[in-house]
Amino acid sequence: MPYSHNSAHPAVTLSVRVSTKARDQLEDLADATGRTKSFLAAEAIEYYLEAQAWQVKAIEQSVKKANSKKAKFIEHQNVSDWLNSWGSDEEKEPPK
Numbered sequence: 041m042p043y044s045h046n047s048a049h050p051a052v053t054l055s056v057r058v059s060t061k062a063r064d065q066l067e068d069l070a071d072a073t074g075r076t077k078s079f080l081a082a083e084a085i086e087y088y089l090e091a092q093a094w095q096v097k098a099i100e101q102s103v104k105k106a107n108s109k110k111a112k113f114i115e116h117q118n119v120s121d122w123l124n125s126w127g128s129d130e131e132k133e134p135p136k
Contacts, residue, residue: 051082 058066070077105111118135125132 056081 114135122132
C-alpha cells in the first residue's frame with residue numbers, strides 16, 4: 041500500500057504537470073530534506089487544500105452574517121474618512 045499522511049485514508053496516485061522551475065525546486069528541496077518529491081508535493085497539496093477550505097468556510101460564514109437581519113452596514117466613505125482622521129488633531133469618532 042502506498043504511503044499516506046493519514047493512515048485512515050490510503051494514498052492514491054495523482055499525476056500533475058508543473059513547470060520545469062517548480063520541478064527543479066521540488067527536487068532541490070527533496071534532496072535538502074531527505075524527503076521524496078512525492079511526499080513534499082502531497083504535503084504541499086494538503087496544506088493548500090486546508091488553507092482554501094478555511095478561507096471558503098470563513099467567506100460562507102461572513103455571507104451568512106451579512107444576510108442576517110442583524111447585519112449592520114456603514115458607508116465606505118464614512119469608514120474611509122474615519123480612518124484617514126487617525127493621528128490628526130481632528131480625529132473623528134468611529135462611524136455608527
